[in-house]
Amino acid sequence: DTEVTQTPKHLVMGMTNKKSLKCEQHMGHRAMYWYKQKAKKPPELMFVYSYEKLSINESVPSRFSPECPNSSLLNLHLHALQPEDSALYLCASSQVVGPRGAEAFFGQGTRLTVV
């Protein structure tokens, strides 16, 4: 199983809503990532969890709150978003970097629209 599953695939939310994006993998990976991708742009790193601990936070606004409840799950809690936060949110997982490297496997993403 080399799949990273993201739900939902599409999400429309108002600026006052609270919603969560979910990501799940069963490859035994201990590193999980959130990326934000705007149209025709590369993915931008938001957060990295390593062994269920937040290891990288790219100065993301606090309206985005990540959570890694266990080694298979990664959530991104959303609150009071702005229209400019509309984007494709990609989750990825990999081995924690070691001698064999750590290529990341990506989910299909959640297309988020903030209205």
Next chain:
Amino acid sequence: AQTVTQSQPEMSVQEAETVTLSCTYDTSENNYYLFWYKQPPSRQMILVIRQEAYKQQNATENRFSVNFQKAAKSFSLKISDSQLGDTAMYFCAFMKALNNDMRFGAGTRLTVKP
């Protein structure tokens, strides 16, 4: 912080021909990993090929191969016998060996023409 540069926003190639996509990077790290990812319109990011910086031998995966020049900080992707299904955005990515910090270049949109 490391930066990844892809200087070709768009490229096209005839089916069955060969095309090379360029990537350069800037880092002070000695140990790192490099990747090429493909993102078709379906938006799924798919790993094409990977290269460990400590390996001198260039990686190959079927029709895909890289030219890794560590001193020049260059990592180009060659696609041989191009197929229509190769049409996609191609992103070059850099990952530090110390952590899982992975960054992408701006991408090259490749179109394979019949």
